Structure formats: C-alpha cells, structure tokens
Amino acid sequence: MTESVDVRRPASIPLRYALRELRGGLRGFYVFIACIALGVMTISGVGSVAASLADGLAREGRTLLGGDAAFSLIQREAKPDELAFLRARGEVSVTASLRAMARAADGRLALVEMKAVDSNYPALGQLSLKPDMPVAELLAEHDGVYGAAADQTLLARLDLKLDDRITIGQAAFQIRSIVEAEPDKLSGGLGFAPRFLASEASLRATQLLQPGSLVRWTYRVKLPDAASGDRSTIKLVDDAREALPHAGWQIRSRDNASPQLERTINRFTQFLMLVGLAALLVGGVGVANAVKSHIDRRRDVIATFKAVGATGRDVFSIYLTQVIVLAVVGSIIGLAAGAALPFVIVDVFGKLLPLPIEPTLHGGELALSLVYGLLTALAFGLWPLGRVHDVPVAALFRDTVSNVRHRPRWGYLLSVAGVIALLVAVIIGLAYDKRVATIFVIASIAVFALLRGIAAALMALARRLPRSRFTMLRLAVTNIHRPGALTPSMVLSFGLGLAVLVTITQIDGNLRRQFLAALPERAPSFYFIDIPSTEADHFSAFLKQTAPGSTVEEVPMLRGRIVSARGVKAEDLNPSTDSEWVLQSDRGLTATGEIPKGSKIVEGKWWGADYNGPPLVSIERKIADGLRLKLGDEIVVNVLGRDISARIGNMRTIDWQGLGINFVLVFSPNTFKGAPHTHVATLTEAHPDAAGDAAIVKSVANAFPMVTSVRVREALETIGNVVTNLVLAIRGASAVTLISAILVLGGALAAGHRHRVYDAVILKTLGATRGRLLGAYVLEYLLIGLATAIFGVIAGSVAAWLIVTRLMTLSFVWQAGSAAGVVVSALLVTVGLGLAGTLLALNQKPAAVLRNL
Numbered sequence: 001m002t003e004s005v006d007v008r009r010p011a012s013i014p015l016r017y018a019l020r021e022l023r024g025g026l027r028g029f030y031v032f033i034a035c036i037a038l039g040v041m042t043i044s045g046v047g048s049v050a051a052s053l054a055d056g057l058a059r060e061g062r063t064l065l066g067g068d069a070a071f072s073l074i075q076r077e078a079k080p081d082e083l084a085f086l087r088a089r090g091e092v093s094v095t096a097s098l099r100a101m102a103r104a105a106d107g108r109l110a111l112v113e114m115k116a117v118d119s120n121y122p123a124l125g126q127l128s129l130k131p132d133m134p135v136a137e138l139l140a141e142h143d144g145v146y147g148a149a150a151d152q153t154l155l156a157r158l159d160l161k162l163d164d165r166i167t168i169g170q171a172a173f174q175i176r177s178i179v180e181a182e183p184d185k186l187s188g189g190l191g192f193a194p195r196f197l198a199s200e201a202s203l204r205a206t207q208l209l210q211p212g213s214l215v216r217w218t219y220r221v222k223l224p225d226a227a228s229g230d231r232s233t234i235k236l237v238d239d240a241r242e243a244l245p246h247a248g249w250q251i252r253s254r255d256n257a258s259p260q261l262e263r264t265i266n267r268f269t270q271f272l273m274l275v276g277l278a279a280l281l282v283g284g285v286g287v288a289n290a291v292k293s294h295i296d297r298r299r300d301v302i303a304t305f306k307a308v309g310a311t312g313r314d315v316f317s318i319y320l321t322q323v324i325v326l327a328v329v330g331s332i333i334g335l336a337a338g339a340a341l342p343f344v345i346v347d348v349f350g351k352l353l354p355l356p357i358e359p360t361l362h363g364g365e366l367a368l369s370l371v372y373g374l375l376t377a378l379a380f381g382l383w384p385l386g387r388v389h390d391v392p393v394a395a396l397f398r399d400t401v402s403n404v405r406h407r408p409r410w411g412y413l414l415s416v417a418g419v420i421a422l423l424v425a426v427i428i429g430l431a432y433d434k435r436v437a438t439i440f441v442i443a444s445i446a447v448f449a450l451l452r453g454i455a456a457a458l459m460a461l462a463r464r465l466p467r468s469r470f471t472m473l474r475l476a477v478t479n480i481h482r483p484g485a486l487t488p489s490m491v492l493s494f495g496l497g498l499a500v501l502v503t504i505t506q507i508d509g510n511l512r513r514q515f516l517a518a519l520p521e522r523a524p525s526f527y528f529i530d531i532p533s534t535e536a537d538h539f540s541a542f543l544k545q546t547a548p549g550s551t552v553e554e555v556p557m558l559r560g561r562i563v564s565a566r567g568v569k570a571e572d573l574n575p576s577t578d579s580e581w582v583l584q585s586d587r588g589l590t591a592t593g594e595i596p597k598g599s600k601i602v603e604g605k606w607w608g609a610d611y612n613g614p615p616l617v618s619i620e621r622k623i624a625d626g627l628r629l630k631l632g633d634e635i636v637v638n639v640l641g642r643d644i645s646a647r648i649g650n651m652r653t654i655d656w657q658g659l660g661i662n663f664v665l666v667f668s669p670n671t672f673k674g675a676p677h678t679h680v681a682t683l684t685e686a687h688p689d690a691a692g693d694a695a696i697v698k699s700v701a702n703a704f705p706m707v708t709s710v711r712v713r714e715a716l717e718t719i720g721n722v723v724t725n726l727v728l729a730i731r732g733a734s735a736v737t738l739i740s741a742i743l744v745l746g747g748a749l750a751a752g753h754r755h756r757v758y759d760a761v762i763l764k765t766l767g768a769t770r771g772r773l774l775g776a777y778v779l780e781y782l783l784i785g786l787a788t789a790i791f792g793v794i795a796g797s798v799a800a801w802l803i804v805t806r807l808m809t810l811s812f813v814w815q816a817g818s819a820a821g822v823v824v825s826a827l828l829v830t831v832g833l834g835l836a837g838t839l840l841a842l843n844q845k846p847a848a849v850l851r852n853l
Helices: 013-022 030-059 061-065 080-087 135-139 152-157 200-206 230-243 259-297 299-307 312-352 363-386 393-398 410-429 434-464 471-481 487-515 533-546 621-626 690-703 712-751 753-765 770-807 816-842 846-850
Strands: 069-074 091-104 109-117 128-130 145-150 165-168 171-181 195-199 216-222 250-253 526-532 551-565 587-591 599-604 616-620 634-639 642-654 665-667 678-684 708-711
Touching: 013 312, 030 061, 030 259, 030 312, 030 363, 030 712, 069 230, 080 091, 080 216, 080 230, 091 200, 091 690, 091 708, 109 152, 109 200, 109 690, 109 708, 135 145, 135 195, 145 152, 145 200, 152 171, 171 195, 171 200, 195 200, 230 250, 259 299, 259 312, 259 363, 259 434, 259 487, 259 712, 299 312, 312 363, 363 410, 410 434, 434 471, 434 487, 434 770, 471 770, 487 712, 487 770, 487 816, 526 533, 526 690, 526 712, 533 551, 533 678, 533 690, 599 616, 616 621, 621 642, 690 708, 708 712, 712 816, 753 770, 770 816
Parallel strands: 109 195, 145 171, 587 665, 616 642
Antiparallel strands: 069 216, 069 250, 091 109, 091 165, 091 216, 128 171, 145 195, 165 171, 526 678, 526 708, 551 587, 551 634, 551 678, 599 642, 616 665, 634 642
C-alpha cells in the first residue's frame, strides 16, 4: 500500500525566503521605503496634531468659552427676565464687543476691537497683562478717566506708551497695561483691529450704545462646581431654549466653545491629509518602479525557484511578503516621525501658539496611517508582482528587451481592484467633507490615466517621427520609445508632483492678488458703521462735502439670525457645505425698495419701491439652492428678540468681489418698521490716496464720534495675512509631495541604470564618443521633462481654477510667472538627476561589462 505524502508547504516559507533575500541588503528599496515613510509621516503627523488640538480644545473648552455656556445677543442687551433666568443658574459674567475709533492726544486715529467687561471677568482662566495687575485696578476710574489695556499693535500705530491717554466716543481712557493673552480670545473669532479692553461702565460713558448699534453682548454662565458636568450644561441650554424660545440668542456650550475654529481646523486638516495622500500616491509610483526593478534584478533567482519546482503562486507569495515587510518598515518610520510631531511643535513653538495643543499618542490616527501605507504599497505593488506568476523562465530573460507585456491573471487584477476600492472607501468614508474627498479620488484617477496616456502618446509620437540625420537627436528619440524605455516611469513619477505644485502656486498667486494686491476697480475705500438712523441723511451729505466727486452708498442695517426655513428649524435644515455658514451666526439684514447694487434678479420679480404688502425676502441664489429653498417658501428670522416671517419673492446673484454693500437676505420695505437700527455706508473715492484717507477719517471722527470708520484695504490686509499663513502651511505640506516625486524620479532613473550601462558600453564599443552619448541623454531628458512639465502646468492650472472659482468663489487669473518657474525647475531637476545617473553609466569600463553579457 502506497503511503500518501503531504506536499503542502508551511505558511512560514514565503516569510523565511523573503527575509533571507533581504539579508543581502535593501538595494533598490530605499526609494520604496522613503516614499512610504514620507506619505505616512505626513498623514500621521497631520492627524496627530489635529487630534492633539481637538483634545486641547476639549480640555480647555470651559476656559476658552469663559464659562459652561455662553448666550450671545446682537444689537441689544438681555432683558431683565432673561438676565434673571441666567443668574438663577450660576455665576454670570458679561462682555460687550464692538468696533470703535480711538483718538490719541495728537489727533491720530485707529480702529480698535473694544471689549467691555464686568467685574466678574475673567470667570475662568487667566488674563495675561504686562505689567500684571488686578483687573479691578486696571479698569478703575480715576478723576473721570477710565483704565484700559490695549494690544501692543495699537500703541505702535498711535506711537503711544503706557499711561498715555486716548479718547473713544465721549470717554477718556488711560492705557495702564498691555494685553498679552485673553483666556476667551479664541471663542471671539477673527478680529480686524487691535484689542482694547475696558470696563462695561466706560463703554456706557462713550455714548456709543445707540439704538441698533452693532454691539455683541455675551453672557457667560459658570455653573457651580458641584453641577458643572456635561449633563448640567445640556440641561441649562435646553431649559433656556424652552423658557425663552424667542430670545434670539446664539447659544454655545463648552464642548463647542469655538465652532467656527473647529470647522476651520477640520477643513484645513482634511486638506493637509489629502496632500499627504497625494504624496503617498506619488510614492506609490516609486513602489511600482522598485518592485518591477527588483524582480528584474532577481530574474536569475526566480528562474532557479521555478526550475526546482516552485509554482508561480510560491514566487508571488515570497515577493509579496517582501513588499509587505518593506511597507511595514517604511510605515513604522513614518509613524514614528508623525507621532512625534505634536510633541516637537509644543516643545519648539509652545509659548508662541495661540491654540491649546495637548500632545499625546493617538492610536487611531497612527493605525489609520499604517492602513494607508500598506494599502498604497499593495495597490501599486500587486500588478508587477502578479506578472511573475505565469511568465516562463525564458521570458524572464527577454522581458527587458522584448515588446511583450504580460498582464497578470484575472485573480491578481481583481486583487488590485479590491485593494484600490478599499483605499478609496477609506479615503472617502473617513473624510470630513466627503464631496471634496470624492473629487480628490476622481481627480487622482484621472491624473494617473492622463499621465499614462501622455507617456504612451509621447512614445508613439517618437516612434513615428522621421529619422533625424542628427545623431544625438536620433538616439534621444529612439531612447524615448525603445523597449524598456524610462518614459512611462519618468512621466508618472514627476507629473503628479508637478501638477500639485502648480495647483498650489496658482492658488497662492490668486489669493495674494485678491487680498494683498490692488483693490477691484471702483471698490469702496471706506465702510462706515453704526451711523444713527436719525443722522443718516446728514452723514451722507457730510461725506459728499468732505470728499467731493466720491460716491456714497448708504443703507439701513440690522442683525438677525435665521430661525427656520420652509417650516424646518435651522438646526435641522441639513444645508450643503457651501451654504451652512449662513445658519451659524447672525447675519446682516436690510429692507429696501430698490435692487441692491451688484445684485441681479435671476428668479422671481422685485417688489418695487412702493410695495406695502406682506413681508417678502430676496435671497442669494446659491444659498437658496444649498438650503433647498424655492420661491414662496417661508423664512423666519429673529431680530432683536422677535421672530419675523417673510416669503421668498425672488432670488439674486451677488457680485461679492466688488466689495460693495450687499446682503444674503434683503427684505421688502416696512418689514422692520419701528425696529431700532443703524445705517452702514460706503465711500468710493475717484482718486484715493493715504493723505486724503487720513483726512476723511479725522473729519468723520470729529463730526460723528459714534461712527466707526473701516478702511477696506486694512481689512483686506488683515485677511491677507491670515491667508498667507495658511498658504505657507499648505506649501510646507505640499513640499512633501514634491520631495516624493523627486525621490520617485530618482528611483526610476536608478532602476534603469543597468540598461544605461549596457547601452553606453555597446555604443562606446561601436565608436560613440562620450560627448555624443551625453548630448543624446540630455536631449532625451529634456524632451520627457518638457512634456511632463506641460502636462503639470495644464492639469495644475485647471485644478487651481476649479478650486478658486467653484470652492472659493473668487475670480481666477492665470499666473504665468509661477507656471514658467515650475517648467524651468522641472527641466533642471529632470536633466540634473538624469545626468547624475548617466555620468555613472558612462564611467563604466567596457571590458568589465562585456565579460558579463
């Protein structure tokens, strides 16, 4: 009886052979490891910093908010019953914030962000002053002069020093200290002017509190320590909404102390994560190149494996194990660097950071980054690995000089598709904004397909070009399309990195043009706010007299918050991403019989100047689409504690870039009849200049001390500085993508080094000079680099145009200078790296190579 033999191999054999081969070193895999490490480092670093920041915001939420809950009102103070309700629940601190004009003793003026506080401020946290002193002493009144603290920027602008006096409205102030840090500053949003901290009593003395003035009153409630948990906070908020449903206040609790900041951080984090994924995808090309090159170098070993009985699946398993092991090594390196990033940031920049970062290890973020690294390595490595399965030994020896390309079995193709599908699912499923993530995935697939098509088209074109009499050009063109040419690898390696670089530079240039360059033609020079309604006509006449030839536009304005639309509460509307901002806070409102300048009716009809029917509202078209509103739908807004309903009578498009006065919501005349309000005005000068602007500000401050003047250029410069800092961060992250692209390009050139040595030796043996060979290679790299750079410029410019015009809703102007710089840089890098490898090939002695052919 014949005994059966179990021929099944232990599952550990592929790992044993894989590790045995790796004992000889990692030659050819350094780029592989570096690309995976860079991508994983970026993703894990961004994720760890974002998670640490989220932890810090959660830990410091109570301090950042200044209490357990904050109740904000615009244009009015809390009524006695509302204030009594809050004080019955806990300790209440009151702040009022507004913009005002500060006047120095020499007459110079500056816009300030005034913050008036009561005796309980700060209820939580520490107000940092220089010199330090008790808040009561700082803000105390002496001989009719109120104490105050100011930002260092204000002292620099007005050339002031401590103990100097300034005037705001009808009140005099002595600057007794400098504000270095406020515990609740982050919850207040972006300021356009230096901080000026004063007492609530001093604000009333300024006489700036006129009916309808744009003052935000915030009432922060600090619950007793025994009842300061999340449940108590939630109960307080719910009770307030139930007991005072028409108060119209914006309520925030300590777990969302600064919702706008959190949304901004989430969006910015997602963008940086996508940049990291782009770097990882670029590195994926390096993975494919490294795997293909490694299999090419190990063809003798593979042939030996098959000769002694190894199956295609055995060989595949061995080299797949190697890829996984190397991907894990690269990922671990990236994870270590990324995990350390929050600690490094706090250690180096801790005292300079305005954000509360709580550095710690975040296992979830690190695990996700590891998954990204492994999936990317598999997605790009399975195809070249799968080709080994059915390739006979003889074909392995012919593969580099034959035009035959072996497609992997369907099983491997399905595995590749499955890994890619899983990677796409993870990218989109875990994204903060799934629409942006979907666009990123589609764009990445399209770019890879286009790059592959461009490489194929370039090779086809080179193949069909007439034979040149110029030897170097003929050799360069032949190298582009010959079997085993570097063209596909070089185009894929560098194309995506260049496209990302062009996208960033074009967006950067357009943002700088929008915020830091010239203002739009006929843009307003000034905004004037808090104009008393009784003085509006007088103020307009004064401006026309002060600045002859200028254009003055003036409209009434209130602040209100959308409570509901089409019968659905605002918190349940589920708006689109680009329209949700209109529900997040109060908005400027106006009522008029004339179509606002810069607006165009696109649906419905305007009501006319003599309309006296039921309240109607005109809404901006994109916002209406985002809220799924149509003509006739009802919108309810809360204004000064009253809910006012109106039906949509028409929809408009608005030219926001003209910087004129315009509103998302414009109501029909008499909608707010009798409601206290102020007016806002713009002044558009025919020939603005700095001296004339200073004279206008001084004249307005003298005649109307309660009116605040805002220079449009200064406001744009403030925004521009914020944008510039964001772009710098984006540039830093995008540099990782470019580094990956350069690494992959270098790896592709290194992978083809053996073929270059072979070509150089044969051609030198046949009489080719070193100069001719060098010239041919330079021409080859120039042609490939130029084609890749042109694609990068076109693809990057289109991507930037879509982002700027569709997502940012700004105008786009192509930045030719930056595009030309990218092209030149691409050619220098391509030729430089190519020549570095070529010189090494040309230095090889023919005899040593010929003996081993």
